[in-house]
Amino acid sequence: xxxxxxxxxxxxxxxxxxxxxxxxxxxxxxxxxxxxxxxxxxxxxxxxxxxxxxxxxxxxxxxxxxxxxxxxxxxxxxxxxxxxxxxxxxxxxxxxxxxxxxxxxxxxxxxxxxxxxxxxxxxxxxxxxxxxxxxxxxxxxxxxxxxxxxxxxxxxxxxxxxxxxxxxxxxxxxxxxxxxxxxxxxxxxxxxxxxxxxxxxxxxxxxxxxxxxxxxxxxxxxxxxxxxxxxxxxxxxxxxxxxxxxxxxxxxxxxxxxx
Amino acid sequence: xxxxxxxxxxxxxxxxxxxxxxxxxxxxxxxxxxxxxxxxxxxxxxxxxxxxxxxxxxxxxxxxxxxxxxxxxxxxxxxxxxxxxxxxxxxxxxxxxxxxxxxxxxxxxxxxxxxxxxxxxxxxxxxxxxxxxxxxxxxxxxxxxxxxxxxxxxxxxxxxxxxxxxxxxxxxxxxxxxxxxxxxxxxxxxxxxxxxxxxxxxxxxxxxxxxxxxxxxxxxxxxxxxxxxxxxxxxxxxxxxxxxxxxxxx
Numbered sequence: 001x002x003x004x005x006x007x008x009x010x011x012x013x014x015x016x017x018x019x020x021x022x023x024x025x026x027x028x029x030x031x032x033x034x035x036x037x038x039x040x041x042x043x044x045x046x047x048x049x050x051x052x053x054x055x056x057x058x059x060x061x062x063x064x065x066x067x068x069x070x071x072x073x074x075x076x077x078x079x080x081x082x083x084x085x086x087x088x089x090x091x092x093x094x095x096x097x098x099x100x101x102x103x104x105x106x107x108x109x110x111x112x113x114x115x116x117x118x119x120x121x122x123x124x125x126x127x128x129x130x131x132x133x134x135x136x137x138x139x140x141x142x143x144x145x146x147x148x149x150x151x152x153x154x155x156x157x158x159x160x161x162x163x164x165x166x167x168x169x170x171x172x173x174x175x176x177x178x179x180x181x182x183x184x185x186x187x188x189x190x191x192x193x194x195x196x197x198x199x200x201x202x203x204x205x206x207x208x209x210x211x212x213x214x215x216x217x218x219x220x221x222x223x224x225x226x227x228x229x230x231x232x233x234x235x236x237x238x239x240x241x242x243x244x245x246x247x248x249x250x251x252x253x254x255x256x257x258x259x
Numbered sequence: 260x261x262x263x264x265x266x267x268x269x270x271x272x273x274x275x276x277x278x279x280x281x282x283x284x285x286x287x288x289x290x291x292x293x294x295x296x297x298x299x300x301x302x303x304x305x306x307x308x309x310x311x312x313x314x315x316x317x318x319x320x321x322x323x324x325x326x327x328x329x330x331x332x333x334x335x336x337x338x339x340x341x342x343x344x345x346x347x348x349x350x351x352x353x354x355x356x357x358x359x360x361x362x363x364x365x366x367x368x369x370x371x372x373x374x375x376x377x378x379x380x381x382x383x384x385x386x387x388x389x390x391x392x393x394x395x396x397x398x399x400x401x402x403x404x405x406x407x408x409x410x411x412x413x414x415x416x417x418x419x420x421x422x423x424x425x426x427x428x429x430x431x432x433x434x435x436x437x438x439x440x441x442x443x444x445x446x447x448x449x450x451x452x453x454x455x456x457x458x459x460x461x462x463x464x465x466x467x468x469x470x471x472x473x474x475x476x477x478x479x480x481x482x483x484x485x486x487x488x489x490x491x492x493x494x495x496x497x498x499x500x501x502x503x504x505x506x507x508x509x
Contacts, residue, residue, distance in 0.1 A: 006363060006366070007363075007364060014360045017356065018349060018351040022351060085343050086347070086349065088341065088346060089342070089408050091313070091315065092339060092343075093361070095333065259315040
């Protein structure tokens with residue numbers, strides 16, 4: 001366990017250096033500011049009552065860019081090492097493949113989480129300067145988003161050891177963005193067919209990612225009261241369980257892979 | 260004691276329905292303190308053998324041991340320094356940061372890393388470029404960074420794949436000096452290379468592979484006594500092996 005933490009720490013440190021030197025994090029932060037401020041500029045033309053629109057634009061930008069950067073970071077961790085051949089000196093150290101996969105997923109999670117926290121901080125400060133604030137539910141929004149990022153990182157790493165890097169990114173991004181639509185469609189369909197079909201649909205609903213469950217953007221921008229703690233705890237347990245499941249599959253797949 | 264022990268090793272690559280045999284029933288040993296050159300044409304099976312030794316490629320059959328430990332055991336890699344063929348170390352890190360990463364992965368403490376890094380950078384000739392990004396380095400300089408990362412944990416066994424790849428004549432001379440210094444320190448060295456002059460000047464013994472099979476195993480001293488040069492010997496042995504194979508297939 002201690003060794004895995006040392007490996008995680010090392011890969012997180014170098015991963016963060018790379019992410020910031022590649023300037024990806026700065027680009028998404030800049031785009032988030034641009035979108036938020038762009039929405040606010042409508043007030044300069046005499047349009048009033050745009051608070052919800054500006055907040056919506058800001059949090060949509062944060063959510064979208066977090067999903068994009070999370071998918072990119074998670075799906076490139078291992079393929080980058082393989083294509084650069086740096087996986088060989090890494091795995092020539094006394095570390096197991098399982099430790100390597102877990103460390104890469106944790107590194108992807110920390111990098112994406114940091115980008116998300118930076119974007120959120122910038123947006124909150126910007127909105128505060130524009131005299132727009134969020135309620136307490138915003139803290140739950142941040143926590144649940146971090147849980148979603150954990151799921152995204154584990155899922156992205158699993159896809160990256162199974163598919164090519166571009167296919168892994170596309171699928172990861174599509175399933176993350178489209179998970180809400182998939183889930184809704186399945187919920188509408190269940191009960192319409194015979195029991196066997198319902199069983200398949202129920203299985204699919206359980207198996208498919210539910211990234212959208214963690215998104216409370218709508219509730220935050222409309223100023224809802226905090227959601228019950230039980231819901232947050234359940235979603236946290238679900239995120240940890242499903243992330244562990246994807247990581248388990250990733251380690252199983254990577255264990256026997258020829259490099 | 261054999262530091263490296265390979266017994267009846269076979270490596271097959273599946274390609275759809277067909278299968279390609281890269282290493283065929285290979286057996287050899289490397290003793291402590293030796294410098295052994297691993298030679299062969301492109302596709303002879305050198306890199307596949309090295310990958311199997313490091314646990315990157317699962318052998319189809321046979322077994323291999325490092326320091327008496329089966330290669331499947333993580334502990335077998337504890338005292339090994341490995342240089343892969345032409346690795347592109349992270350373009351957004353500096354050589355110093357790269358070495359810190361590999362030092363940490365080797366289980367060294369920060370103080371140990373700090374103490375070793377400068378010495379290793381000096382030894383491999385990367386010190387002047389220690390704090391510039393890897394993406395600005397030449398291929399030869401990246402190869403030196405690769406050598407530096409292999410030396411970070413003061414390994415007792417160095418396994419180097421195509422070690423002189425990308426190095427200029429001065430780099431190759433420095434490499435020879437480095438390999439001999441490492442042997443003086445007590446390290447055992449096993450490396451593959453196409454630079455026969457370099458192999459001749461530093462190795463105690465050579466192994467020649469052709470189509471995954473070991474076709475010759477001799478000491479350099481012996482070759483010097485009986486052959487015009489290592490190059491002549493290598494060409495003759497490989498040609499004979501190819502002719503024999505062609506004859507058999509006919």
